Amino acid sequence: MWLWFHKLGSPPHAYRLAERLRPWFLWPALVLMAVGLYGGLVLAPPDYQQKDAFRIIYVHAPSGSMSLMIYVVMAVCAAIGVIWRIKLAHAVAAACAPIGASFAALTLATGSIWGKPMWGTWWEWDPRLTSELIQLFLYLGYMALRASFDDPQRADRASAILAIVGIVNVPIVRYSVVWWNSLHQAPSVSKLAAPSISGSMLWPLLLMVLGFGLYFAAVLCDRVRSEILRRERNASWLAESLTHA
């Protein structure tokens, strides 16, 4: 177990693993998204209140759940990096941030487009919307903080603290629609025992969430490899594995 852990944490091994795993994430992700899109756009019936506007959910909700899930991955990796001083964990955390930021922005944009016809406004300072905006700023702040240090080790430590502290916002976003009387509709999927959404609308959504998750893993593979290259520039294993490939 510990041997395996050490092997995984070693940059050369992680570099090759990321290279090998990427297609196994990417292609299933694309298939899941394609099937999910067909189910969501064609097979699912229109909502009785929102008509076809509800179909925005198939890009909005997966993107929203990604914006939170990626943050959890980022904060956990940052914590591992600080506690056990594993450089690779910091590399993964750094690789997460731009992907998470793009999903947070997409969530806000598609939510805004959905809000206009349904609520009659593009934006409202509502708990869910405001906390998701803070989520985006946390990602941007993390990236800005990293960029402000020349020394990668100091950048790792400082930005890790921000990532770890910022995780309090994740449950706030998640439960904002339950804790406060929000304009945003309550979750309809996560009530696992009895989801308040019909099966024909639900399965495409689950496929999309799964597809987005695998897609994130695929993009992360590439970004982690870039991070490793940037940090290990002078390592001899790199020169060998790149000149022979």
Next chain:
Amino acid sequence: MSEVSTLSNFLRMSGYGAYVWSSYALALVVLVSNLWAARRRLREEIVRTRRRAQVQQQERAS
């Protein structure tokens, strides 16, 4: 005729077409650009690392 009207009905999205399709277009842009940006950055880093390795080899040779 009926096929054409089915398609145009689909694109209309019961009057919400502009909202639905602009959301999907944005999602497509984000998904594609994430993949593209990560790949481009990786390629740049690989080129940079190779160049550095070559310089180091030449230095060692001379």
